[in-house]
Amino acid sequence: MFVVLAASIVLVIATIIVLYETLRLTSEHLAALPVPPRWRIVVVVLAAFAGHTAAVWIYAAAYWLLVLQLGLGAFSGVPVTSLEDCAFVSVVAYSSLGYGDHAPVGHARLLTGVEALNGLLLIGWSASFTYLAMERYWPLHGKAHAHRAATARHPADGEAGRKPLSPPAAGT
Template identity: 80%
Template sequence: MPVVLAASVVLVVVTILVLYETLWLTSEHLAELPVPPRARIIAVVLAAFAGHTVAVWTYAGAYWLLVLKLGLGAFSGVPVESFEDCLFVSVVAYTSLGYGDHIPLGHARLLTGVEALNGLVLIGWSASFTYLAMERYWPLHGKARARPAATARRSATARKRLAQPVAEARQDEGFALDQGPAGSG
């Protein structure tokens, strides 16, 4: 039991760091992408999916090592005999899908329970991050595809009205449009 408990703590920390780094790198480089806002939002979703995929594979490796190789725990139901089976168990546990094909026994119960809780928290975290990215880039939809002639015909009032949600979003983030970070003078 102490080995599986220690492994659970390590897995939680590792998967949190993986998703943190994934979301941080995405956040840092998203504005640099020379693509329209729609593609940026899709990039956020793909990055989050990649981070979750790494987390699921990390847990699958732990099942393979701890259950199949070291014999710490077992599964009843459909046999778990390969890494692919461990990957399936991990996806089902991480997403809290719970098919019931593989029923954890012994120490594997702790590991699958921790993975389910970890997956719930990390999926919520990435959903929140995706929402923030959508909130930032959604008002910009359509602006990148505007025709030059149509843009030239817009009145100054219309352009100001289109820029208003972006300006409000920047002010909400603590930035004044003309002065840099709020309070910097």
């Protein structure tokens, strides 16, 4: 039980860092992309999806190691025998879809429960990030000068087209 609890903490921290870095890099480079505003929103959604996909695979690797290799827990229903099966279990847990083919047993229940809570929080986080991007770029749709306006130097931006989505830290 202690190993699975410790692994859960490490997995939560690792997936938070992965999504944080994904969103941070997206924010830093979004304004500099030489694409119209609508494609910037698409880039945000794809980046968030990539961050969530990485998080799912991190949990899948943990299931493979902890459940299939070390025997800390199990899955009932359709047998889970490969990394791909673990990825399916992870997607189901992370997205809070619910169990169908595979159900966790023993210590795997703790890991899938933590993953579901983690996925819920991270999906909400990326949804709010997407909202910020849409709030910034959506009004530029349909304007002939949208691309130029998005990359032009604005006094509030400080640097041409490099304004991140998040507000500056207090005291800066």
